[in-house]
Amino acid sequence: MSPVSGSGGKLALDPVLVARARELARRAGQPVVELARGHTTVSVERAVLRLAGVSGADPDGIPWVNRLVDAVVAEVGLTHGVAAPVFDALARELGAPVPAGADVGVALTLLAQKAAAGSVRFEVPAGRAARSARAAARRAVGVGLRRIDRRRAERDRLVRRHGDPAQRPWIYLIVATGDIYEDIPQAQAAARAGADVIAVIRSTGQSLLDYVPEGATREGFAGTYATQENFRLMRAALDDSSKELGRYVRLTNYASGLCMPEMAVLAGLERLDMMLNDSMYGILFRDINPVRTFVDQRFSRQVHARAGIVINTGEDNYLTTADAVDEAHTVTVSQLLNEYFAHEAGLPDAQLGLGHAFEIDPDLPESFRLELAHALLARELFPDAPLKWMPPTRHMTGDVFRGNLLDGFFNLVGTMTGQGILLVGMMTEAVVTPWLSDRDIALQNVRYVLGAAGGLHEDFVPAPGGFIQRRATTVLGEAVTLLERIVDGGLLPAIADGTFGITRRPADRGRGLDGVAVHADDYYNPATELLEAGS
Amino acid sequence: MSAGRTTGRRGAEAPGVDVGGGPVVRPYGDATGDGMVQVSFTLPVPHDKRAEGAALQLAAKMGLEPAMLVHARQMGDGFTFFVVYGRVNHLVDLAAVRVVERDYPLLSAKEVNALVRRRLRRKLSVVGACIGTDAHTVGIDAILNVKGIAGEKGLEYYRELRVTNLGAQVSVPDLVAAARAERADAVLVSQVVTQRDAHLHNTREMSAAFREAMPAGRRPLLVVGGPRFDELMAGELGVDRIFGRGTTPGEVASYLVHRLVAGAPVARADRERSTGRATVEVDG
Numbered sequence: 130m131s132p133v134s135g136s137g138g139k140l141a142l143d144p145v146l147v148a149r150a151r152e153l154a155r156r157a158g159q160p161v162v163e164l165a166r167g168h169t170t171v172s173v174e175r176a177v178l179r180l181a182g183v184s185g186a187d188p189d190g191i192p193w194v195n196r197l198v199d200a201v202v203a204e205v206g207l208t209h210g211v212a213a214p215v216f217d218a219l220a221r222e223l224g225a226p227v228p229a230g231a232d233v234g235v236a237l238t239l240l241a242q243k244a245a246a247g248s249v250r251f252e253v254p255a256g257r258a259a260r261s262a263r264a265a266a267r268r269a270v271g272v273g274l275r276r277i278d279r280r281r282a283e284r285d286r287l288v289r290r291h292g293d294p295a296q297r298p299w300i301y302l303i304v305a306t307g308d309i310y311e312d313i314p315q316a317q318a319a320a321r322a323g324a325d326v327i328a329v330i331r332s333t334g335q336s337l338l339d340y341v342p343e344g345a346t347r348e349g350f351a352g353t354y355a356t357q358e359n360f361r362l363m364r365a366a367l368d369d370s371s372k373e374l375g376r377y378v379r380l381t382n383y384a385s386g387l388c389m390p391e392m393a394v395l396a397g398l399e400r401l402d403m404m405l406n407d408s409m410y411g412i413l414f415r416d417i418n419p420v421r422t423f424v425d426q427r428f429s430r431q432v433h434a435r436a437g438i439v440i441n442t443g444e445d446n447y448l449t450t451a452d453a454v455d456e457a458h459t460v461t462v463s464q465l466l467n468e469y470f471a472h473e474a475g476l477p478d479a480q481l482g483l484g485h486a487f488e489i490d491p492d493l494p495e496s497f498r499l500e501l502a503h504a505l506l507a508r509e510l511f512p513d514a515p516l517k518w519m520p521p522t523r524h525m526t527g528d529v530f531r532g533n534l535l536d537g538f539f540n541l542v543g544t545m546t547g548q549g550i551l552l553v554g555m556m557t558e559a560v561v562t563p564w565l566s567d568r569d570i571a572l573q574n575v576r577y578v579l580g581a582a583g584g585l586h587e588d589f590v591p592a593p594g595g596f597i598q599r600r601a602t603t604v605l606g607e608a609v610t611l612l613e614r615i616v617d618g619g620l621l622p623a624i625a626d627g628t629f630g631i632t633r634r635p636a637d638r639g640r641g642l643d644g645v646a647v648h649a650d651d652y653y654n655p656a657t658e659l660l661e662a663g664s
Numbered sequence: 665m666s667a668g669r670t671t672g673r674r675g676a677e678a679p680g681v682d683v684g685g686g687p688v689v690r691p692y693g694d695a696t697g698d699g700m701v702q703v704s705f706t707l708p709v710p711h712d713k714r715a716e717g718a719a720l721q722l723a724a725k726m727g728l729e730p731a732m733l734v735h736a737r738q739m740g741d742g743f744t745f746f747v748v749y750g751r752v753n754h755l756v757d758l759a760a761v762r763v764v765e766r767d768y769p770l771l772s773a774k775e776v777n778a779l780v781r782r783r784l785r786r787k788l789s790v791v792g793a794c795i796g797t798d799a800h801t802v803g804i805d806a807i808l809n810v811k812g813i814a815g816e817k818g819l820e821y822y823r824e825l826r827v828t829n830l831g832a833q834v835s836v837p838d839l840v841a842a843a844r845a846e847r848a849d850a851v852l853v854s855q856v857v858t859q860r861d862a863h864l865h866n867t868r869e870m871s872a873a874f875r876e877a878m879p880a881g882r883r884p885l886l887v888v889g890g891p892r893f894d895e896l897m898a899g900e901l902g903v904d905r906i907f908g909r910g911t912t913p914g915e916v917a918s919y920l921v922h923r924l925v926a927g928a929p930v931a932r933a934d935r936e937r938s939t940g941r942a943t944v945e946v947d948g
Binding site: 318322449523564565569 | 704705706737739740743831832833891909
């Protein structure tokens with residue numbers, strides 16, 4: 130991380146303006162947090178059941194958690210939460226108090242199978258039955274959370290044993306064949322070639338599936354399905370690579386889309402290290418209902434906080450649909466909102482991979498200086514966050530030679546502004562999924578720049594009152610103005626009006642709305658309770 | 665670069681030699697007719713003498729004679745990347761080249777609006793979407809959003825066009841329903857993801873659905889676009905037009921007007937000679 134010298138840092142930002150921006154983000158985000166606290170979703174409830182130990186899928190590939198939640202919802206609705214009705218039914222099925230330990234998961238999965246066949250009756254327990262159902266649910270979910278805790282401790286141990294990458298930024302590389310057994314050797318080859326973080330891109334459209342596929346998968350479109358088994362296989366392979374290479378190789382996947390909370394739980398259980406997890410990406414780019422997203426978002430971030438997973442936010446996406454200069458301040462606004470939501474959910478700065486990207490039209494005069502100003506603004510606003518710096522995509526034209534040069538300048542901005550995570554740009558972006566040679570050339574590019582200019586951020590101090598300082602101040606000012614507007618009108622109306630990334634997304638529309646419910650007075654969620662208690 | 669260099673051959677041959685039917689050209693390195701090309705590729709072998717020989721053998725089979733191996737670099741355990749320069753002995757017969765040339769006049773936004781207003785006397789309805797699982801709206805947005813692309817405004821900017829952008833991952837039945845509800849004159853579909861020929865499957869599914877849902881005279885003009893389409897495949901995919909990489913909103917607007925409006929009866933006395941057909945209709 131680059132230390133910020135003096136009160137205003139390298140950009141001489143007005144500390145009053147910075148504090149005002151944070152305060153406005155808090156005020157914009159708070160009503161949404163309140164909304165999230167008062168609602169649940171089918172995916173949050175399924176995540177609770179996964180923590181309690183329900184696993185596997187029916188012969189059609191529909192997970193038992195989906196079957197169980199659907200059965201409960203059909204009888205008593207979603208509004209009470211499924212934990213109490215499920216553990217109440219389990220006690221009645223067993224004819225005895227629910228046992229503790231690993232057997233609970235087996236018993237629950239059996240219950241799900243019976244429920245799917247229609248032979249279990251669910252009700253909302255009251256009085257003593259409610260108290261004992263809640264206690265049993267809390268015990269079972271506690272077992273799941275302790276498994277996540279053990280995986281976190283295991284990561285800490287492995288990082289101590291193998292070590293972190295020698296340099297910052299960490300080199301982040303994407304693998305995406307569709308076949309997990311093809312991904313594994315590619316990921317291991319990438320790690321050998323210098324990648325510190327491997328991201329396995331998901332199959333196109335997975336974010337719109339309202340269930341998590343099961344098992345090892347060999348078929349995907351432009352990516353590989355995220356499943357618990359695929360997570361396990363890849364993590365085990367990269368553990369081998371970590372040992373071989375003497376540095377801990379991190380694994381990334383996606384906690385986004387309709388199953389965001391479940392993805393977070395599975396990532397925690399299988400010791401993934403980073404998850405893409407943006408507060409608004411699903412709304413803007415996948416047309417997922419805003420309320421569904423914010424509720425799922427908060428729960429998933431609480432799980433990530435517990436699991437020690439670094440989240441990666443998706444501000445780069447705004448710049449792929451909107452102009453990277455005119456709309457630069459929307460990135461800052463989104464980063465501030467993401468920071469607020471993350472802190473509220475218990476994530477410390479060290480787990481905040483706030484995103485931004487090198488997407489300014491290279492034909493624009495001074496485009497490189499503008500990129501430097503924007504990247505440094507993010508660095509100085511969030512000095513303790515491992516920022517994620519993302520490569521050009523929009524102005525990659527298929528001219529691979531020019532693309533490689535552009536990626537070199539992208540890498541240079543990354544190292545000059547002390548970015549934490551650098552997603553390796555491919556000169557074949559927009560042409561093909563990266564070939565072996567594309568990846569090798571791209572990594573040579575990164576290694577050259579980091580090797581030749583890795584310490585340049587020490588010397589790079591923009592001229593006082595010069596172009597870069599002025600530009601950063603302008604963007605921050607525009608961000609504050611936009612935040613004021615959002616605070617006045619409300620975040621949800623702002624999203625509905627197309628404030629971010631041009632797309633308009635009203636709160637009463639979008640996918641997954643039918644899986645959202647307001648909490649009843651007796652709503653009970655043992656996972657939220659335990660996560661918020663921090664025990 | 666050797667921009668200032670001239671050779672005796674240039675004057676004699678430029679821009680190409682005429683052989684029988686039409687002009688014939690060769691690749692151009694730094695002199696007319698030198699036939700020089702540069703290629704790069706990977707072979708699944710470790711880097712050694714044999715690997716370099718293998719690369720030269722491949723180059724020779726590709727028609728590079730003589731070939732010059734200028735770079736070889738091992739990647740991982742068992743792969744080597746090569747860059748080869750060489751002279752190809754192939755000729756390109758320009759007379760035998762088949763492409764879709766623009767067969768409609770390129771109009772300004774003002775001209776498009778004027779034509780629609782005068783001849784159609786209502787707004788021209790355009791419905792756009794990314795279909796299937798494709799979530800990459802960059803193509804359809806570049807054509808439709810006011811923002812446009814490369815400084816050219818998108819179709820939303822045209823006053824006489826009514827644009828409905830359904831966004832990403834729209835199902836074919838939803839697209840047909842939206843086209844019906846909006847009384848679409850044209851449907852624009854963008855497809856970026858091409859894994860396992862998804863763009864071709866999706867396009868065929870889409871055109872079949874429109875054929876099934878609407879009688880020939882009532883169907884909207886079907887237009888697809890994306891970087892990996894072959895513009896010659898329109899007939900095979902059952903659509904009216906395919907636009908490839910680098911298409912601008914102005915080209916699309918001009919095409920729509922040419923096909924849908926240019927031939928419509930002129931409403932006022934300033935009747936011009938009509939060049940197209942008189943009704944809104946669709947081929948096949």
